[in-house]
Structure formats: C-alpha cells, structure tokens
Amino acid sequence: MAGMKRSSGALALALGALAGAAPARAEPPRPPAQELVLFADDDDDDDDGVADRSAATLAGPTTRDLLALPAGARVEGGSSTLLRFVSAGRPLATAPARGGAISLQGLAPGRTSVSIDGAPFSVVVLQALLLDGRGARVDLATSNASVSRRLPAPIASDEDVGPSDPDALRWVIVGPSDALPNEVSLSSTRLGGAALDAIPQAPLEPFACPPGVPPELGCRATPLGWATTDTIPRRDPTAAARWLSAEVGGRITLTVGDTKAASVRVGGPRLTGVGSIERLRGRLKIHVLRTQRGGMPAIGGDDAGARALAQAEIDVASRLWGQCGIHFGPLSSQDISVVDPPPAYLLAVGCDTGLPASGGELRFSAAGRRIRVATRAGQAPIEVASAVARALAAAGIGASVSPNPATQGAPFGTADVLARRSDGSLAELGPDGTLPLSSDASLGACLGEVDLADGVEHFTDIDAPAGTVEERTLVKAFEDGDPTTIDVFVVPSFSGAGRIGESFVHEPGASIQNAVLLDRAGIRAGARSFVLAHELGHVLLDLPGHPDDFGVDRPSDLMDADAADPSMFGPRRLSIEQCERAYRQSGPGAAVPLLAPWPLSRLAGDVERAEERKRIWRR
Numbered sequence: 001m002a003g004m005k006r007s008s009g010a011l012a013l014a015l016g017a018l019a020g021a022a023p024a025r026a027e028p029p030r031p032p033a034q035e036l037v038l039f040a041d042d043d044d045d046d047d048d049g050v051a052d053r054s055a056a057t058l059a060g061p062t063t064r065d066l067l068a069l070p071a072g073a074r075v076e077g078g079s080s081t082l083l084r085f086v087s088a089g090r091p092l093a094t095a096p097a098r099g100g101a102i103s104l105q106g107l108a109p110g111r112t113s114v115s116i117d118g119a120p121f122s123v124v125v126l127q128a129l130l131l132d133g134r135g136a137r138v139d140l141a142t143s144n145a146s147v148s149r150r151l152p153a154p155i156a157s158d159e160d161v162g163p164s165d166p167d168a169l170r171w172v173i174v175g176p177s178d179a180l181p182n183e184v185s186l187s188s189t190r191l192g193g194a195a196l197d198a199i200p201q202a203p204l205e206p207f208a209c210p211p212g213v214p215p216e217l218g219c220r221a222t223p224l225g226w227a228t229t230d231t232i233p234r235r236d237p238t239a240a241a242r243w244l245s246a247e248v249g250g251r252i253t254l255t256v257g258d259t260k261a262a263s264v265r266v267g268g269p270r271l272t273g274v275g276s277i278e279r280l281r282g283r284l285k286i287h288v289l290r291t292q293r294g295g296m297p298a299i300g301g302d303d304a305g306a307r308a309l310a311q312a313e314i315d316v317a318s319r320l321w322g323q324c325g326i327h328f329g330p331l332s333s334q335d336i337s338v339v340d341p342p343p344a345y346l347l348a349v350g351c352d353t354g355l356p357a358s359g360g361e362l363r364f365s366a367a368g369r370r371i372r373v374a375t376r377a378g379q380a381p382i383e384v385a386s387a388v389a390r391a392l393a394a395a396g397i398g399a400s401v402s403p404n405p406a407t408q409g410a411p412f413g414t415a416d417v418l419a420r421r422s423d424g425s426l427a428e429l430g431p432d433g434t435l436p437l438s439s440d441a442s443l444g445a446c447l448g449e450v451d452l453a454d455g456v457e458h459f460t461d462i463d464a465p466a467g468t469v470e471e472r473t474l475v476k477a478f479e480d481g482d483p484t485t486i487d488v489f490v491v492p493s494f495s496g497a498g499r500i501g502e503s504f505v506h507e508p509g510a511s512i513q514n515a516v517l518l519d520r521a522g523i524r525a526g527a528r529s530f531v532l533a534h535e536l537g538h539v540l541l542d543l544p545g546h547p548d549d550f551g552v553d554r555p556s557d558l559m560d561a562d563a564a565d566p567s568m569f570g571p572r573r574l575s576i577e578q579c580e581r582a583y584r585q586s587g588p589g590a591a592v593p594l595l596a597p598w599p600l601s602r603l604a605g606d607v608e609r610a611e612e613r614k615r616i617w618r619r
Contacts, residue, residue, distance in 0.1 A: 034122060035121065035122045036104070036114075036121050036122070037123075037125075037179065038083070038104055038105075038123070038126075038259075039126050039127065039128060039256075039259065039260075039262065040108055040109060040126070040127040041053040042128070042141065042262060043140040043262045044141035044142075044265075044601065045062055045263070046061040046602070047265075047601050048602050049601035049602070050141060051140070051141035052141075053107050057090065058089050058090075058105070059089045063086075063103070065105070065106070065260060066086055066104065067103060067104040067105075069103065072100075074095075074116070075095035075114055076114065076115040077113055078094075078104075078114040078123065080094070081107065082108050082109075082110045082111075082112045082125045083104050083105060083106050083107055083112065083125055084105050084107060085102055085104065085105075086102070086103045086104070086105050087100045087101065088101070091105065095114075104123070106125040106126075109126055109174045109213075109214075110124075110125055110217065111125070111179070124176055125175065126174065126256075126261070127173070128171060128174075128254050128262035129171070129173075129174060130145070130169060130171055131170045132165070133164060133165030133167070133168030133224055134165075134166060136166075138169075138264065142601075143270060144266060144268075144270070144278060144600055145169055145246070145264050145265070145266050145267070146166070146167045146268060146270055146325075147227050147228065147246060148167040148226035148228055149323045149573050149574055150165065150226065165224075166270060168225065169226065169227065170221050170222055170223070170224050170225070171222045171254050171262075172209075172210065172221040172222075173204060173219065173220050173256070173261070174209060174213055174217055174219050175217055176216075176217060180204070180218055180220045181204060181256050181257070182204055182220075183201050183204055184222065184256050185199060185200050185254075186225075186254060186255075187199075187252070187253050188227070188244050188246045188247070188266070189250045190247045190249075191249035191250050191327065191330060196245055197244050197245035198244075199241055201241075202222045202223075202241055203222070203223070203241075204221060204222060205223070206220055207220055223241070223242060224242065225242040225244065226243055226244070227246035227252065228243050228244065228245055228246065229245070229246075229247075229319040230243075230245070230572065246266045247266060247319060247322060247327075248266055248268065248318070248322035248325055248326070249265075249266065249598075249600065250266050251263045251264065251265055251266060252264050252266060267325055267600050268322070268325015268326070268579070269323075269324065269325060269579055272580050272583070273576075274580050274583045274584065274587075277324060278599060278600055279325050279597075279598045279600050280325055280326050280327070280583070280587060280588075281595065281596050281597075281598035282321075282326060282327075282328050282486060282536070282540065282594055282596075283329065283335075283484065283485045283486065283594075283596075284314060284334065284335070284486050284488055284536075285478075285480070285487050286310045286314070286334065286336040286337070286490065287339050287487065287488065287490070288300070288307070288310055288338045288490045289340075289450075289474075289489060289490060289491050290338065290340050291492050292452065293340040293341065294340065297338045297490075298490050298491055298492040298519070299520045299523055306338050307338070309523060311331045311336065313523060313532045314331065315331060316532070316533060317530075317532050317533040317536055320533045320558060321536070321540075321574070323573070323574040323579065324574055324582055325579070326582065326595060341450040341451075341452055342426055342450055342473060344428055344429050344448060344473075345418060345420070345426035345427055345428060345429060345448070346416050346418055346429070346472065346473045346477075347416070347417045347437075347445060348416050348445065348446040348447075348448055348472070349362070349381045349382075349385040349414060349416070349443070350381035350410075350412070350414030350415065350445075351414065351444045351445065351446040352408065352446075352466075352469060353407070353408055353410045353414070353444075354381050354404075354407075354411065354412035354414045355381075355410055356377075356378050356412065356442065356443065357375040357376060357379040357384060357440050358441045359376055359441075360375050360440030360441065361373065361374050361375065361438070361440070362375065362388060362437060362440070363435050363438075363439070364429055364437055364445075365431065366395060366397050366419060366427060366428075366429050367395065367396070367427060369395050370432050371392065372391070373387050373388050375438075375440045375443060379443070380412045381413065382401065382413070384443060385403075385415035385417050386401055386415075388417045392417070392419055396422075397419050398420045398422065399417055399418065399419050399420070400417075400420075401415055401417055401418075402415065402417075402472075402511055403416075404416065404467075404511040405465040405466050405507075405510055405511065413466065416472055426477060430447070431447070448470065448472060449470065449473065450470055450477075451470070452491060452492050452493075454495055455491075455493040455495035455496070455519075456474065456491050456495060457494075458471065458494045458496070458502055458517075459502070465507060465511075466510070471512065474491075474517075475487065475515050475517075476511075483514065483592045484592060484593055484594055484596075485514070485594075486514050486515070486516065486539055487515045487516070488515075488532065489515070490520070492520060493519045493520070494517075494519055500522035500525060501516070501519070501522040501531040501535045502516070502517050502535065503517070504539075505543065505544050506539070506542055506591075513592075514592070516539065518531050518535060528570065529571060530572060534558055534559060534571065537558060537559050537582075539586070539594065540585065540586045541559070541585060542586065546559055546561035547561075555571060556570065556571065557574075558571050558572055558574050559574075
C-alpha cells in the first residue's frame with residue numbers, strides 16, 4: 001500500500017501545482033512528484049453491459065474512473081494502447097489543443113509518458129482483474145460476482161479452500177512491479193446503492209500472473225474470498241478478511257488508497273445445469289392479518305410496525321435466495337397490506353370430505369334472504385355448489401365456485417362457493433336461524449369462518465392438497481387472479497403446537513396454490529429457522545417435502561425440516577441443485593413463472609422489456 005500512497009500524494013501535489021493551488025495541508029516544500037497512477041477502466045459504471053473503456057461517449061457514471069487534468073493544460077505524448085484522452089465526453093487517441101478540459105482514461109496496464117504544460121510525467125496504468133476459485137476471469141462488464149453457499153470456517157491458506165470453487169473471488173492487480181500496492185480495500189453496496197459492508201484492509205501478495213499478461217508486468221493478489229449473505233463470518237476475526245456481505249443487484253468495489261480501481265455487479269451463480277442465472281425476480285403480496293376486525297395487526301404493534309417487520313422479512317428472504325440469483329425486489333416497491341380477517345363469505349359444500357349427496361337440503365342466509373338448495377342422491381359436491389351459486393345469483397348476490405381436490409380417500413373433492421356483492425366486496429353468509437346448514441345425511445356444508453383468536457386451523461398430511469376450510473376461507477378472500485404472484489399471509493398463530501409456517505405449492509387441481517402462511521412465532525424465530533425464506537422455498541422448488549424427510553439430515557440447508565440454529569451452521573444454505581430446480585419449476589420457462597428475468601445491466605433490461613412487448617403484441 002505504501003507504493004500507492006506515494007503515487008496518490010504525488011498526483012495531488014503535481015496537479016495542484018499545475019493548477020496553481022497549494023497542497024491541502026501545510027508541509028515543508030518538496031520537489032513535485034512526476035508520476036500519475038490510474039486504473040484500466042474495464043468495469044461498467046453505467047450498467048449498459050459494455051466496459052467503460054469501450055464506450056463511444058463518456059458522461060455521468062462512465063466518467064467516474066477518469067483522471068481529470070487541470071483546466072486548459074497543454075498535454076502531449078502518451079501511449080494510445082495504454083490510455084486515451086477524453087474531452088467533452090469524446091475519447092481521443094491524442095490530446096486536443098490547449099483550452100479544453102482533458103481527462104485521462106486507462107485502457108491497459110503498463111507505463112507511458114506524457115508532458116503536461118512542458119513538465120514530463122510518468123503515467124502508470126494498473127489493471128484490476130477478478131478471478132474465481134478456478135482461476136477463470138470474471139468479466140467486470142458482462143458477468144457478475146456470485147454469492148457463496150459454502151460453510152464458513154477459519155482458513156489458514158488458499159489450499160484449504162480447494163481450487164475449483166466458482167463462487168470464490170480473488171482480485172489481481174496487474175502493472176509494473178514497482179508500482180503495485182501492498183493492500184486494497186473492498187466495499188459492497190445494496191440494490192439501490194446503499195452501503196452494505198467493507199473490508200478496509202485486504203493484503204496483496206505476489207501472484208503468478210494469469211495468461212495473457214505481458215511478461216514485463218507483475219501481479220499481486222488478494223487471498224481467495226467470498227461474497228456472503230451472512231454477517232456471522234464477518235464477525236469472526238480469523239476469517240473476516242475473506243468474507244464480504246453482498247446482495248444480488250448490488251456491487252462490490254475495489255479501492256486502492258483513495259482511488260476506485262474497479263467494481264463488479266453481484267448476481268446469481270454463473271455455473272449451473274441451466275446456464276448462468278444472472279438475476280430473477282419473484283413478486284410477493286403480503287397480507288398482515290389483524291387479530292379481529294379493527295384490531296391490532298398480528299405483528300408490529302400497529303400498521304406501520306407491521307409493514308416494517310414484513311419488509312425486514314422480505315429483505316432476509318432476498319438475501320438468502322440471492323445464493324440462487326433470486327431477489328424479491330426493492331423494499332420500497334413491496335405490496336404489503338394490513339387487513340381484517342374476512343367475513344363468513346364462503347360456503348364449503350362437503351366441508352372437508354367430498355362424499356356424494358344422498359338427498360336433502362342446504363339452508364343458509366345471505367343479505368337477509370333465505371337460500372334453499374335441494375340435493376339429490378348421487379350428486380357430487382361440485383354439482384351442488386353450482387346449484388348454490390345459481391340460487392345466490394337469483395337473489396342478486398354474485399357467486400363463484402372454487403373446486404378442491406379430493407382428500408381423505410373421498411371419491412370427490414369438496415367445492416367452495418364464494419359470495420360477493422355487486423361492488424366486488426365479500427358478502428357475508430350466515431345460518432338460517434337454528435336450522436343446520438345441511439339436512440343431507442352424507443353431504444355436509446360449512447360456513448368458512450376465520451377466527452384468529454384460537455389460531456388458524458392448519459392442514460395435515462391428509463388434507464394438505466385442499467387445506468382446511470379456515471385456510472381456504474382466508475386465502476381465497478384475497479385472490480387477485482395473478483398466478484405469478486406469491487401470496488403471503490401473516491397470522492397471529494396456528495392452532496395446536498409446533499406449526500409456525502406452511503406453504504401451498506403449485507399442484508394440478510389444487511384449490512390453493514403459491515401461497516404461504518406464517519405466524520408471529522415464525523417471524524420471532526428469525527435466524528434460527530428463516531421461516532419465510534424456507535416456506536417460499538417450498539413454493540419456488542415446487543416441493544412439498546424436505547430434503548431430510550427421506551435423506552441425509554443437513555442442518556445447514558435452508559430447506560431442512562427441523563433445523564433451529566442461529567449460528568453460521570444453521571439453515572441458511574442453498575445448493576446449486578436447488579437453484580437449478582427453482583429455475584426449472586418457477587423460472588421463465590415454467591408453466592406458472594413465479595420468477596421473471598431481471599437483468600443486471602440496463603441495456604440487457606431494455607432488450608428484455610422490448611422482447612416482452614413483442615410477445616404481448618403477438619398474443
């Protein structure tokens with residue numbers, strides 16, 4: 001680092017003298033320094049997918065790595081292969097005539113000379129390369145760093161890591177050997193640019209230069225390190241210099257002294273069986289239930305607190321699923337609402353068991369009117385439900401029928417009738433006095449009631465495809481017709497003991513799909529279980545079970561069935577195989593694409609949006 005400090009100080013003094021300015025701090029006069037240092041501009045600061053060194057024009061973010069010379073300076077010389085001059089946003093092979101503002105942009109590592117107002121200067125161009133654990137180069141403009149999934153451990157040397165980890169990262173500084181720094185600093189930013197983490201001092205050691213580096217140049221490199229979703233390894237002093245917290249959609253920036261050397265976007269895994277997963281976006285719709293109509297929300301104490309806690313849970317889920325390049329979008333754009341429990345708007349024909357009718361009558365009230373529907377022997381629940389919907393329509397009440405899959409060995413699935421007023425709001429149903437809802441001996445009927453005082457009655461292995469009447473009443477009340485959105489319901493508690501979260505995956509014929517329920521105990525569990533991220537995993541993987549149900553127990557797996565460990569060895573890792581499955585089951589090519597492409601570069605994003613507009617037009 002000492003070499004870079006001398007170069008940085010020389011640059012400040014030299015340019016200050018040229019501009020007629022005194023040094024910022026008083027110190028004894030000394031001869032002006034004659035060496036300037038800059039870095040090859042290989043990254044992509046404007047996110048257009050093109051390295052800034054290849055940009056046809058330079059403005060805004062692309063000027064970040066330029067070295068500005070004093071206004072009006074006369075500049076001569078300089079190798080066109082190592083650097084170029086920039087004036088008024090235009091890159092030039094030779095310096096323009098005196099009078100305009102001129103900057104230098106590094107192109108390739110090496111040393112050249114320029115004359116500034118007749119004074120000779122040596123210009124050193126350094127280059128920052130990013131290599132993965134295999135030694136393969138990560139292109140700073142067109143590729144990305146990926147978030148590691150390995151378990152952290154104190155590491156004494158690179159040999160302990162293994163040579164083939166594609167998520168491992170190593171920065172290599174290339175240039176004249178006498179100008180190479182001894183240390184660098186690393187920092188990361190979040191999606192949107194907020195600061196996230198930093199390693200102030202990362203040592204550089206002599207390193208064998210990668211293929212293609214001219215033999216007259218030298219290399220120094222950082223130890224292998226990783227981008228992580230966890231803060232735990234950053235608190236371990238033996239490993240902290242190798243782990244940097246990062247977020248998909250954010251950046252990792254390398255700095256030498258006070259000079260930015262390079263940056264790279266953070267995305268998903270680059271090597272998978274489905275190709276590189278740059279970034280995918282999942283959309284959530286969060287419903288925080290109040291304990292009763294007009295009551296307190298299930299979490300947070302008030303509406304603002306509920307939304308803040310829900311945002312924090314989404315943030316954690318995005319960080320963890322970043323191991324697969326999956327993010328759930330900026331917190332500022334999340335769809336979070338605090339809602340009352342729905343009224344009894346649902347009539348479950350068959351309740352939980354789909355048996356055929358034996359003859360009788362369904363009797364209930366709606367909008368102050370008595371509704372009577374006769375049943376005939378042999379009718380399936382769906383037939384009776386359709387008759388109920390017609391009876392409600394005749395009474396001026398809108399109704400739709402939502403069939404459920406068969407459960408508990410029944411010959412038929414049950415069917416729910418959903419009642420709505422003309423304005424689309426839920427219409428409350430009720431019993432007809434003291435009469436039972438059904439006089440049919442084999443085909444029962446139940447009013448769907450969400451009573452959060454005693455906890456939500458949750459499904460078991462037997463009725464999981466359909467869910468309980470209470471779960472169906474809750475979830476179907478908020479259906480928006482968008483199958484690509486995952487609905488998340490936060491409730492005060494589940495009935496019984498042991499349940500803190502559950503999910504409904506996309507199964508053919510399922511009445512509830514792509515929905516998650518969790519209670520405040522699940523949120524309170526925090527890092528012990530990461531309940532929201534875990535339950536979202538069931539939906540994204542389209543997997544109702546757990547890897548350890550019939551296999552080897554892996555407590556560090558996010559999808560482990562029973563892990564409850566807040567340490568670095570707890571349930572927070574996702575394998576490449578799980579990332580591949582999430583892409584296949586929920587990605588852009590899935591029957592119900594819960595994950596949409598979300599390119600990291602702006603230009604790629606423009607292309608993606610243009611293609612989407614074409615697809616819509618073709619329909």
